[in-house]
Every structure is written in structure tokens, then in C-alpha cells.
């Protein structure tokens with residue numbers, strides 16, 4: 173079954189600091205959504221609002237038309253996994269037991285398989301796990317719970333590269349066998365972009381872009397060639413970045429190019445190339461990520 177998540181002009185402040193500013197977008201269906209933003213952009217805050225763990229000051233977040241906040245049945249459909257510290261004395265086995273009690277779709281057999289995949293011991297307590305192991309446990313709980321909306325808030329940052337790769341493979345396998353909506357926040361953009369169907373990019377609490385991954389990367393273009401010709405070609409377009417190398421110039425733009433414009437570029441010996449999501453992210457959020 174597919175679900176509709178609506179984020180309707182949501183704002184949230186802490187004291188006088190507005191952390192989320194009128195964010196507005198919808199996601200519908202079984203998709204893997206990448207939530208991208210720099211440190212402090214507001215990703216965790218937005219995801220906590222979506223999970224109903226915090227109340228927005230303005231606007232509303234609904235799942236299938238019903239508000240999530242203070243709505244037990246909707247909150248049960250949304251699972252939020254993060255690296256925040258849990259009760260350190262609990263054993264891994266107890267964490268699995270507790271999660272199984274609260275999550276109606278929890279698959280214990282799959283959870284036990286994942287425990288082996290990620291080399292975790294169910295006998296250890298949380299305080300005995302390394303940072304990477306704690307991250308892996310969050311991944312196990314999130315995947316095995318099979319909640320219709322599963323949110324991973326940068327849990328992978330503690331995991332080493334081979335373990336992250338295992339996680340990415342599991343997400344893709346799960347999405348094929350038990351489709352649902354995953355929201356994965358990250359700034360490991362180049363490493364994770366192949367997972368995403370849709371991208372939500374936020375910056376300083378505001379929504380910068382929301383689009384399908386493919387559409388978004390097709391809109392990012394570099395135009396390289398003789399400086400004057402490049403300047404003329406990009407005039408009136410959204411310019412993200414410019415680099416000059418002697419008489420040559422490389423400009424990154426964002427927006428669709430018509431066939432006519434592509435032909436014009438060809439005639440003027442301008443080279444048009446695609447921009448990676450990582451480069452778009454860097455340029456759109458103003459500098460090195």
C-alpha cells in the first residue's frame with residue numbers, strides 16, 4: 173500500500189531562532205527520498221516534525237490526510253531512527269524485543285538475519301557497542317520494523333564504508349521486496365545518490381529544491397567554451413557557479429535546456445555537460461560542502 177506524506181508550510185523555531193521556515197512539499201508512493209542539507213540546515217528538526225516527535229509552530233504535516241502529531245495510529249506508521257543516545261543499559265536483544273512490541277510489521281526472522289549481516293551480538297548492552305555498531309543496530313531496527321514511512325537520520329555516519337555499502341544494498345533489496353517510503357538524510361551525497369528516487373534539498377531552514385533525482389540532475393548543466401559566448405548563452409539563466417581559465421569559461425546553470433538551445437550551443441562550439449547531485453548541492457548551498 174502506498175502513502176501520501178504532506179508537509180504544508182511548516183515552520184519551527186527554537187526560542188527566537190527560526191530553524192524551519194515555511195517548508196512545503198509532498199511525497200507520495202513507495203520511494204526512497206534523499207533529504208540533503210549542510211550541517212545545521214534543519215534536517216533533523218524537519219524529520220522529527222515528520223515523525224510527530226516535535227510540534228510545528230505553523231503549518232501541518234499529514235499522512236494520508238491525517239495530522240501525525242499526537243495521532244497514535246499515524247505515529248506508529250512512521251519510524252524515526254537516529255544516532256541519539258538510548259538507554260545505555262539495554263541489551264541489543266531487549267532493544268529488538270521492545271521494538272517488536274511497538275511495531276506491528278516487525279519481522280523477527282529478518283531482524284536476526286540482519287544482526288548477523290552487521291556482525292552484532294544480541295548479548296551486548298548498548299554501552300558495550302562501538303559507534304558503528306550502534307549505527308548498525310538502528311539500521312537493523314529500522315529495516316526489520318517495515319514501518320510504512322522509515323526515516324534514517326544520518327545513522328550511517330558512524331559506520332565504516334563496507335558496512336554502509338551493506339546498508340545501501342539492504343535498503344534497495346527491501347524496497348524491491350517490501351516497498352515503502354524511506355527518507356534518508358545525508359550529506360554523503362556522492363556516495364548515496366544512486367539510491368534516491370526523489371531529492372529534497374534544504375538550506376538554512378528553507379526548501380531549496382524538491383524534484384525527482386533524474387529530473388534534478390538533468391537540470392544541472394555546465395557550459396564550457398569561449399568566455400563571451402558562454403556569458404551570452406547563460407544570460408537570463410540561473411547561474412550557480414562560474415570559473416574562468418584564461419579565454420575559456422565554465423559556468424554551472426540550473427534549468428532545462430531546449431533542443432533549440434542545445435543546437436545553438438553546438439554551433440557556438442560550447443560544450444554542455446551534466447552536473448552531479450553533489451556538485452549541485454555544493455553550488456546551490458554556496459561553497460564547499
Ligand SMILES: Nc1ncnc2c1ncn2[C@@H]1O[C@H](COP(=O)(O)OP(=O)(O)OP(=O)(O)O)[C@@H](O)[C@H]1O
Pocket residue numbers: 186191209210211212213214215216217218
Ligand atoms: N532543541 C533545540 N534547541 C535549540 N536549537 C536547536 C534545537 N535543535 C536544533 N536546533 C538548532 O536548529 C538548527 C538546525 O539543527 P538540525 O539538527 O535540525 O540541523 P541538521 O541539518 O540536522 O544538522 P547536522 O547535519 O549538523 O546534523 C541548528 O542551528 C541547531 O542549533
